[in-house]
Amino acid sequence: MIINSRFFNRSELIGFVALAALLFVILPLSLDVFRLNLVAKYLTYAFVGIGLVLCWGYGGILSLGQGVFFGLGGYCMAMFLKLEASSVENTKIQSTPGIPDFMDWNQITSLPLFWQPFHSLTLTILAIILVPGLFALIIGTAMFKRRVGGTYFAIITQAVAAILTILIVGQQGYTGGINGMTDLRTLKGWDIRPDHAKVMLYFFEVFLLFGCILLAQFIRLTKLGRILVAMREQEDRVRFSGYSVANFKIFAFCMAAIFAAIGGAMFALNVGFMSPSFVGIVPSIEMVIYTAVGGRMSIFGAVWGSLLVNVAKTGLSESFPQLWLFGLGGLFIAVVLAFPNGLSGIWADYVQPRIDRLLTWRKPKPAKAWTDGSVADGAPAE
C-alpha cells in the first residue's frame, strides 16, 4: 500500500475516502439538482480554502484578499461565456451587435482589446491561471521582498480587494459594473443552464477539486511544505539556512491565488454569473472564516468548512436573514478562542482517538498493522 504509507497517512486516507464518497456518491444520490447546484457553489469556496491552508495555515501568510483572485478567475471565465452569449444573432437588437449587452448600454461601439483573447477557450483557461497568478506574483514580490508581512500584509490585501471592487463597479462599460456579468448561456455551444448540464458541471468541479487536493497534498509533503512550516516559526533561521524566504512566500501566495481563481471560474460556470459582490472585502473575509472553521492546517478541513458554513448560511438566511452575519461573527470568535484548529482539530483531538480505540478493541490485528509505523494512541488490544 504505497498510498497508505507515503502519500496519505491513515487518518488522511480515511478523510479522503469519506470526502470522495460524500461528494461523488452520497450527495448526488440524495439531493435534487437545485440543492446539488448549491453544493457546487459552496465547493467553489473550498478551492479558496485549500489555497489558504497552504498559504495561511502552513506558510503563516494571512491574506484577507482572496476574493480578488476568486474574482479574477471568475471574471475570466465569465468573459468567455459572455462573449459566446453575445453572438451577432443573439444581440441583433443592439445598436452594435456582437458585443456584450452592458457595453452597448454604455455607448461602447467595439469590443475592447483586452476582451479579444476571451474568444478562445484555450486562452481563457490560460488566463484563469495566469492573470491571478501574475497579479499575486506582483503583489507578493512588492510586499515580501520588502519584508512586509503579518498584519500589514493582511491589511494591504484588504485594500487591494477594495480597490478591485471599486474598479469593477466604476468601469461599467468594460466589466458590467455592479450587476456583474449575467445571462451566461453556453460553453462552446453546450448549454450550461439545464439540469443535466448542472449535474455534469458538478461532477467536473468535484474532479477538479480532488485534483487540487492532491496537488496541495503533494506540495505539503515536499521539502517546500516543511520549509513553509519552518518559515512560519523561525523566519530568520530559514534565511540563515540559505533560503530566500521571500521567494517561498511568493510561491505560497501565488499557489493560493491560483487555487482561488479555479474556484472563481467554477463559480461562474456553476452559478451562471459573476459580480463584484464576490470580490470585495466581506467575501474575502468570509473565505478566511470557512477555512478557519474547517481547520487551517487541514486540506480536507478547508473543504468541510466551506461546505458546512455555507449550508448553515443558507439554512439560517432562509429562515432568519438578519441573524446570519451575527452567526458568522460568533462562529469565527468561537473558533479562534476555543478551537484554533477548527473542525479538523476537534476531529483529531476528540473523535479520532475514540474511533481508534473502538477499532483496536474490535479488530486487534488490522489495527496493529496500522499503528505499526506511528506511535499512535497505544490503546491495549484487550
Added chain:
Amino acid sequence: MLIGHQPKEFLLAVEALTVSFDGFKAVNDLSFYVEENEIRVIIGPNGAGKTTVLDLICGKTKATSGSIQFRGQELTRMKENQIVQTGVGRKFQTPSVFVDLTVFENLEISYPRGRTVFGSLAFQRDAAVRDRVEEVAEMIFLKDRLDTYADELSHGQKQWLEIGMLLIQDPDLLMLDEPVAGMSVSERAKTAELLNRIIKGRSVLVIEHDMKFVEDIAHKVTVLHQGRILSEGTMEHVKNDPKVIEVYLGH
C-alpha cells in the same frame, strides 16, 4: 578601497566597519582579520557590540559603512541567504530551531541542496541526505531522537540541534553566539567536546563569556568595548592588558 593591501590568506577581512542606530554607533570603525582554520573568540562587556558584529557579517544588520570581505567577496552587498551560500554559518544566542518539525526534518532543511523554490519541490530524501543527517545527529548526541519534534527537546538539546543544522551546511566560517549559555554543567562539558570536534578544518568566530571555555579553544581573542577593539591577541596577552583588566576582566 583597502582590498589591494590585504594578503590573500585571510578568510574574513573586516575593515572600517561602522553601524549606527539613530546616531548611536554600536560598532565603530572596526577592523579585524580571521585566517583559515583560526578559532577567534570575541569577548567584551554587555553592549560592547559583539552580537552586532555577527549580525553584520551574516547580513542580519546592514552596515552603515565599511567592508566585510569573505574569500574576496564583499558580504555587505549580499542578501542573508547568499551569504550562507558563500559558506558563512550563524548560530543565534537563543536556540532557533523549527519546533513543529522533527529533528530529522530540522537537519534535512539545513542540508545544502534544493534551496530554491523549485529545487525544494523536486528535493528527494535519498540515501546521501539520510546518511548525512544520521551522521550529524550522532555528533550532536541526538541520534535516537530523530523522530522527536524539536518542541520536546530540552534547552541544551535545542542548542545542539541548531549547531547540527549549521554543521550540515558545512560552512567555512562558523559563527557561534554564546553556545554554552544556559546549559547545565554536564551539557556544557558535552558541548565543549562537540565544539572541539567540529571546529577542525574551518574557521570559527565565537562570542562567549565563559573564560575557561575561551581559554580552552581560542587561538586569538578580540576584546570589544563600546563598538571598538580594546585589545587583540592571544589569551595570555589579552589577560595581561591593563585596559582589558580595567573595563572587563577586573570586574
